[in-house]
Amino acid sequence: xxxxxxxxxxxWQDPKAAPYVRIDHVTKKFDDVYAVDDVSLDIFQGEFFSLxxxxxxxxxxxxxxxxxxxxxxxxxxxxxxxxxxxxxxYSRPVNMMFQSYALFPxxxxxxxxxxxxxxxxxxxxxxAERVGEMLGLLQIGELRKRKPDQLSGGxxxxxxxxxxxxxxxxxxxxxxxxxxxxxxxxxxxxxELVNLQERLGITFVTVTHDQEEAMTMSTRIxxxxxxxxxxxxxxxTIYEYPEYRFVADFIGLVNLFDGRVAEIxxxxxxxxxxxxxxxxxxxxxxxAIGTPVTVAIRPEKLQICQTYxxxxxxxxxxxxxxxAYLGDVSIYRVxxxxxxxxxxxxxxxxxxxxxxxxxxxxxxMEWSPTSGVVLTE
Amino acid sequence: xxxxxxxxxxxxxxxxxxxxxxxxxxxxxxxxxPFAIVLHISMAETALAQPPYTDLMSWVDDGxxxxxxxxxxxxxxxxxxxYLAAFLNSLWIALVCTVLCLxxxxxxxxxxxxxxxxxxxxxxxxxxxxxxxxxxxxVYAWIGILKPNGLLNNFLMWLGLIHEPLTILHTQTAIxxxxxxxxxxxxxxxxxxxxTRLDFSLLExxxxxxxxxxxxxxxxxxxxxxxxxxxxSMLVFIPVVGEFVIPDLLGGPDSLMIGKMLxxxxxGNKDWPLAAALAICLLGLLVVPFVFMQRLESRMGGDxx
Ligand SMILES: Nc1ncnc2c1ncn2[C@@H]1O[C@H](COP(=O)(O)OP(=O)(O)OP(=O)(O)O)[C@@H](O)[C@H]1O
Ligand SMILES: [Mg+2]
Numbered sequence: 001x002x003x004x005x006x007x008x009x010x011x012w013q014d015p016k017a018a019p020y021v022r023i024d025h026v027t028k029k030f031d032d033v034y035a036v037d038d039v040s041l042d043i044f045q046g047e048f049f050s051l052x053x054x055x056x057x058x059x060x061x062x063x064x065x066x067x068x069x070x071x072x073x074x075x076x077x078x079x080x081x082x083x084x085x086x087x088x089x090y091s092r093p094v095n096m097m098f099q100s101y102a103l104f105p106x107x108x109x110x111x112x113x114x115x116x117x118x119x120x121x122x123x124x125x126x127x128a129e130r131v132g133e134m135l136g137l138l139q140i141g142e143l144r145k146r147k148p149d150q151l152s153g154g155x156x157x158x159x160x161x162x163x164x165x166x167x168x169x170x171x172x173x174x175x176x177x178x179x180x181x182x183x184x185x186x187x188x189x190x191x192e193l194v195n196l197q198e199r200l201g202i203t204f205v206t207v208t209h210d211q212e213e214a215m216t217m218s219t220r221i222x223x224x225x226x227x228x229x230x231x232x233x234x235x236x237t238i239y240e241y242p243e244y245r246f247v248a249d250f251i252g253l254v255n256l257f258d259g260r261v262a263e264i265x266x267x268x269x270x271x272x273x274x275x276x277x278x279x280x281x282x283x284x285x286x287x288a289i290g291t292p293v294t295v296a297i298r299p300e301k302l303q304i305c306q307t308y309x310x311x312x313x314x315x316x317x318x319x320x321x322x323x324a325y326l327g328d329v330s331i332y333r334v335x336x337x338x339x340x341x342x343x344x345x346x347x348x349x350x351x352x353x354x355x356x357x358x359x360x361x362x363x364x365m366e367w368s369p370t371s372g373v374v375l376t377e
Numbered sequence: 378x379x380x381x382x383x384x385x386x387x388x389x390x391x392x393x394x395x396x397x398x399x400x401x402x403x404x405x406x407x408x409x410x411p412f413a414i415v416l417h418i419s420m421a422e423t424a425l426a427q428p429p430y431t432d433l434m435s436w437v438d439d440g441x442x443x444x445x446x447x448x449x450x451x452x453x454x455x456x457x458x459x460y461l462a463a464f465l466n467s468l469w470i471a472l473v474c475t476v477l478c479l480x481x482x483x484x485x486x487x488x489x490x491x492x493x494x495x496x497x498x499x500x501x502x503x504x505x506x507x508x509x510x511x512x513x514x515x516v517y518a519w520i521g522i523l524k525p526n527g528l529l530n531n532f533l534m535w536l537g538l539i540h541e542p543l544t545i546l547h548t549q550t551a552i553x554x555x556x557x558x559x560x561x562x563x564x565x566x567x568x569x570x571x572x573t574r575l576d577f578s579l580l581e582x583x584x585x586x587x588x589x590x591x592x593x594x595x596x597x598x599x600x601x602x603x604x605x606x607x608x609x610s611m612l613v614f615i616p617v618v619g620e621f622v623i624p625d626l627l628g629g630p631d632s633l634m635i636g637k638m639l640x641x642x643x644x645g646n647k648d649w650p651l652a653a654a655l656a657i658c659l660l661g662l663l664v665v666p667f668v669f670m671q672r673l674e675s676r677m678g679g680d681x682x
Contacts, residue, residue: 116586
């Protein structure tokens with residue numbers, strides 16, 4: 001969803017660009033649990049930044065520290081160049097949308113939206129205008145007199161968003177903003193959120209554990225595990241060139257082959273794996289011979305091989321054991337050795353009933369040396 | 378399935394009737410019936426008899442049933458300044474004590490509700506603990522504390538704050554102390570029940586929107602705990618208006634309370650009809666705030682109590 005023309009000016013590639021948010025070696029300990037462990041991160045103006053990770057990895061804690069609801073145990077946080085580490089939540093130029101929305105149940109939608117403006121002592125007339133503007137923006141004008149418990153999940157989400165946007169924050173934090181919505185609603189809400197962000201030019205930092213959501217919405221994704229940030233990159237890079245086994249495994253489907261570097265040929269490494277043959281992979285990192293590595297290949301990078309040879313490059317043969325039909329694509333689980341299943345995704349060009357590949361059938365697969373990555377961690 | 382017979386339906390109707398009927402039966406048996414009896418007595422006259430009042434109905438010779446309703450007792454209640462003063466003083470004491478209980482109880486309930494799980498259980502136990510000894514004994518104990526050479530006076534003199542004992546016992550102040558002490562748990566418990574259900578992310582949201590903690594309390598916590606405040610206040614106010622033991626033991630001659638008046642009329646003067654009339658008026662007095670509470674409840678959505 002990012003504009004391809006902007007790609008040349010991405011701020012995180014520009015060494016001169018000043019980050020809007022700087023998280024500097026921040027650690028948060030709860031008793032003896034490291035919820036966030038020595039995280040450093042730069043987020044730039046206008047970004048739609050996503051924190052992605054499994055449950056309990058510290059995403060919310062990191063976000064809450066940005067909002068000022070949690071104090072870092074060590075480390076500093078800078079927003080727009082100013083050190084805000086010791087600033088309480090009520091004086092930070094940041095607004096947060098809560099996972100549970102946290103709408104005030106005793107106030108109407110209108111009063112909820114107005115609440116933040118009142119705290120700023122905005123004059124009544126201006127306040128009414130701003131509330132009207134926000135309700136219009138999120139198309140909930142006709143719900144203004146309702147209490148939160150009289151709203152549907154989607155409407156509540158809009159009301160919460162209107163409330164956080166009302167103060168025109170420079171930085172908006174969203175903790176699983178779409179978590180409570182069903183799949184269809186979530187997809188349309190994702191588009192709306194991105195449109196809104198591009199229209200208002202606000203920097204968004206969102207938390208999610210839905211990788212698809214992160215992929216479709218973000219300019220960049222930070223993948224977290226056990227309190228640490230493993231990789232920060234654009235969705236494409238994260239997907240195509242993961243740097244860690246965890247990242248490759250967490251996002252999308254992936255075939256992982258463990259092995260050792262056996263030989264190096266120009267820009268290729270040959271990896272001895274449990275497949276019983278060497279895999280040829282292009283690799284920019286120079287690896288020493290014998291290094292334990294993992295070859296990661298996405299299932300859609302596999303093709304049916306028409307000319308199978310025992311010594312063919314990246315060719316494997318096996319028996320179809322399982323087929324997951326998803327409509328547009330099917331995932332085939334192919335047993336290539338007693339302990340190894342390989343997943344291959346094929347687009348369903350033909351209707352399913354006419355497809356050639358069925359259970360128990362032998363199939364040969366191959367992939368290009370450039371379509372996977374070699375991971376060391 | 379098909380044979381959803383008359384028999385079944387009959388059973389269902391019966392169980393439904395029982396379900397709905399039981400509370401009504403309860404109400405009728407233990408509230409309306411006694412109320413009718415008291416109302417009946419209040420319109421009788423005193424008599425040297427057993428029980429000491431006249432019958433409302435009597436047969437006059439020609440098979441005529443004569444019903445004599447004596448409203449004199451009500452006239453007395455409303456015109457005698459003593460009773461009026463007692464009513465007003467009871468209301469005043471109940472009001473002051475309710476406010477005091479609220480002021481003391483709210484911070485306590487809040488502290489308990491926000492304390493960690495394990496400590497919360499202990500703190501709650503401490504609130505409920507006094508109920509394990511008799512109410513009467515606890516009020517008696519206050520005599521020992523408040524009397525001229527009691528614990529409190531000795532302690533204050535030992536500190537050098539006062540040089541001669543304060544007269545607290547047998548004054549209205551002693552009633553305030555005794556009532557607040559005795560009824561504080563009735564304020565704390567409903568408030569606690571309400572405050573534990575408070576979603577603290579609402580306060581975080583308020584802070585996030587630029588609201589300082591104290592203002593967030595006023596704008597979010599307080600309005601959301603209103604049902605708890607109302608419930609606690611009713612639980613204190615209503616019984617305190619008719620309170621008899623505390624004014625009798627701790628109060629002085631100046632501290633008139635309607636509960637004590639009732640006792641005197643009933644047992645001292647053996648004037649059951651007048652006592653009954655007083656009781657009816659007291660009930661009327663207490664129904665008013667109750668209806669008021671109901672109104673407030675339904676206006677606020679009312680599902681929170
Ligand atoms: N107030 C707290 N006290 C103690 N431990 C906490 C507290 N808040 C969070 N933790 C712990 O810190 C870790 C990270 O929690 P956090 O809420 O940041 O996870 P998360 O990534 O947001 O997970 P989820 O996706 O489930 O929301 C967890 O192990 C959690 O148990
Ligand atoms: Mg979370």
